[in-house]
Amino acid sequence: MEQNTESAAIVRANRKTRVGVVTSNKMQKSITISIDRKVKHPKYGKFMHKTTKYMAHDEKNECNIGDLVKIMETRPLSKNKSWRLVEIIERAK
Incomplete structure (x- = not known):
């Protein structure tokens, strides 16, 4: 039982962040x-700029544009949404 919880914690910690x-x-x-x-x-x-768009879950509606x-x-929350907001690093000016 103890081994299962340790492996679950390791897998959970290796989630991708952006x-x-x-x-x-x-x-x-x-x-x-x-x-x-x-x-x-x-x-x-030549180096080019590529833009990738992600949809993420914002539970408290606290983010603004910029x-x-x-x-x-995270687990899939809808058809296009499988990411969630962790933190706001910098507010828009």
Whole structure:
């Protein structure tokens, strides 16, 4: 029994986290986060900007557009939403 709880705690601790900017908060208890990253083109070698959008669960509706937030992977909450808000790192100015 003890071994099962230890392994469950280890698996739970290895969830993915991302840091991004809130681009939409028009939904109830949901936000859209954009994460910008630089990717090298496979053939030409030029670095390009790629943007990935995630939908995340915001239980208290506390995020505003432009906030820098940290999100963590969780069980699927809806068709497109499998991330949740962990903390607001920096408020929008």
